[in-house]
Amino acid sequence: MTTLSTEQVAQLLDVTVSTIKRWADEGMIACIKTPGGHRKFELAEVTRFAEGHGMRLSGGTPPPLSGEQLEQLQFGIHAQNYHRVSDLLLEEALQGDREGLYQLLLYVTKHHIRFATIADEIIRPALVRIGERWHQGSLEISDEHRASGVITEALIRLAPDLHRKASNGLTAVCACAEGEQHEIGLRCMAYALELEGWKVHFVGANTPYETLASFTKAAKPNLLCISLSLTRHRKELLDGMALVARAVRSSGAKIVAGGFRADTFSMAELRCDHIATTIEDGVAYVRSAFGLKPGPKTKPPTASQQ
Ligand code: B12
Incomplete structure (x- = not known):
């Protein structure tokens, strides 16, 4: 059974925490109280309540999943238990369900989970397991x-839905x-x-x-x-890489390398400025190297969410 805190339910129904407390105290939405006096709500009950009152759970229309999977998805998102979301992504990807996979990623992004987190903690682990199964x-x-x-296709479809900051005037080449x-x-x-x-x-x-060397010479990217x-x-x-680095350096750009095996090389060998093992790490380096402001941080889960 998946239980949620008052804060999580408030977020899910897009109302204030005090509204949830009032509804619970008035018996409109069932909850149990822990020995410490905290209200706990069953996700299924919250979903029933939302349906009965014509309310939408935040994050738009949920993807076409079974009731149990939907519970798992919503719990995973609200408790920042992303491996649960990754498990669902894996299932959809293995079924080759293009629409389901796109809807799943869209739903996740609408819950304000940073894209780097989606890549590092949801997409990557699913593909690692696909690789392991293939290897076995x-x-x-x-x-x-x-x-x-289907994952690539879903990402391409998702791109226009992602929220972009205003242009920072910088250009990157990705290859x-x-x-x-x-x-x-x-x-x-x-x-x-x-x-x-x-x-x-x-x-x-x-x-x-x-x-790549001639492309970067012409494009004169910053990165x-x-x-x-x-x-x-x-x-x-x-x-x-030595050839490419000469072309890139002529325009004073920085080089960041990443990927499954990138960290088996040294920065000197690759002639690069940074080797990243995750998108989070790559973005953090780029922000600091170019003096860019970080975006809002994802809140760490509270003890009751773990
Ligand atoms: C999907 C896949 C493929 C697909 C790729 C499709 C595509 N369009 O990308 C296909 C079928 C083409 C493929 C082919 C092959 N593959 Co393959 N593949 C995989 C698999 C399952 C997933 C890779 C993936 O997409 N991961 C998801 C992404 C998000 O993760 P990621 O790439 O690691 O990226 C993360 C970080 O590394 C980082 N990152 C990545 N790039 C960058 C760049 C920058 C700048 C930054 C900052 C960060 C960053 O951020 C990402 C998010 O966290 C892996 C398994 C695994 N463990 O990774 C094997 C794997 C990578 N493949 C492997 C192999 C051996 C092959 C083949 C040689 C198989 C064959 N015999 O033909 C061929 C080689 C093809 C080629 N010439 O490249 C091996 C590599 C082993 C090694 N390095 O020693 C792996 C590890 C499988 C295994 N367990 O053996 N593969």
């Missing part, structure tokens, strides 16, 4: 392709290293930058080093973000 042989390559495909097809993490970084007001040239997967998950052609990668 319990998932076919076709299932893995379909799952990463995967030569031979590198893993581009979901890079796409997430590109969106995270756009939300901060950056103009982004998304060059995407498998960008030959020479092309180059490069993503690397494969390490098999190490020498080519390091030579390629």
Whole structure:
């Protein structure tokens, strides 16, 4: 059974905490009181109450999920228990449910969860588990392709719904290293930058080093973000990065590398200014390097939410 605090119910129904307390005290919405005197509400009861009173749970229309899954989603969001949300994303991705997956991500973003958190704590863990299952042989390559495909598609559909800050006048180029097809993490970084007001040239997967060098020379970005998950052609990668770095440095730009295996290199080897293991980390570096103001922080869960 999923229980919620008064604050969580207030957030969910988009009313004040004192309104919830009053409704509970008047018996309009059922709750139990803990020995410490705190009201606890069952999510199912809150959902029934909202339906009975023609109210919408905040975050718009919930995605098409079963009652139990919806409870799990709402609990996961309100308790900042994102692995629960990631489990649902994994299920939708494995079913290849494009619409369901998009609706799920849309619903999550409408609950003001930072995009970096969605990428690092919801999307990435789901794909890591897909990778593990594929590695163990319990998932076919076709299932893995379909799952990463629907996630990519959902992200592309989601982009116009994401709230962007006003332009900060800075430009970034985002590209995967030569031979590198893993581009979901890079796409997430590109969106995270756009939300901060950056103009982004998304060059995407498998960008030959020479092309990237000439592209950055012409685009004169302030930042180059490069993503690397494969390490098999190490020498080519390091030579390629040296070529790219020369082009990027000529315009005084910074280079940030990230990706599944990026931290197996040193910054000196990659000729970059920072190696990020998460989007959160990449965004924090970029903010500090370019003197940009941070956005509002996600509140840490209170003891009653854990
Ligand atoms: C989906 C996937 C694919 C898809 C990619 C589709 C696409 N459009 O991106 C496809 C099917 C193409 C694919 C192919 C292959 N894959 Co693959 N793939 C994966 C899988 C399951 C998920 C990757 C992913 O999208 N993760 C989600 C994103 C959000 O996470 P992420 O990439 O780690 O990014 C996060 C951070 O790293 C960071 N980040 C990433 N980039 C950047 C950039 C910047 C600037 C910043 C700041 C941060 C940042 O932020 C992100 C959010 O936290 C992983 C499993 C895993 N454990 O990761 C294997 C995995 C990466 N693949 C692997 C392999 C081996 C392959 C293949 C060689 C398989 C084969 N035999 O053909 C090919 C290689 C293709 C190629 N040339 O690149 C291995 C890599 C092992 C290694 N490095 O030693 C993994 C780990 C699977 C495994 N367990 O063995 N793959």
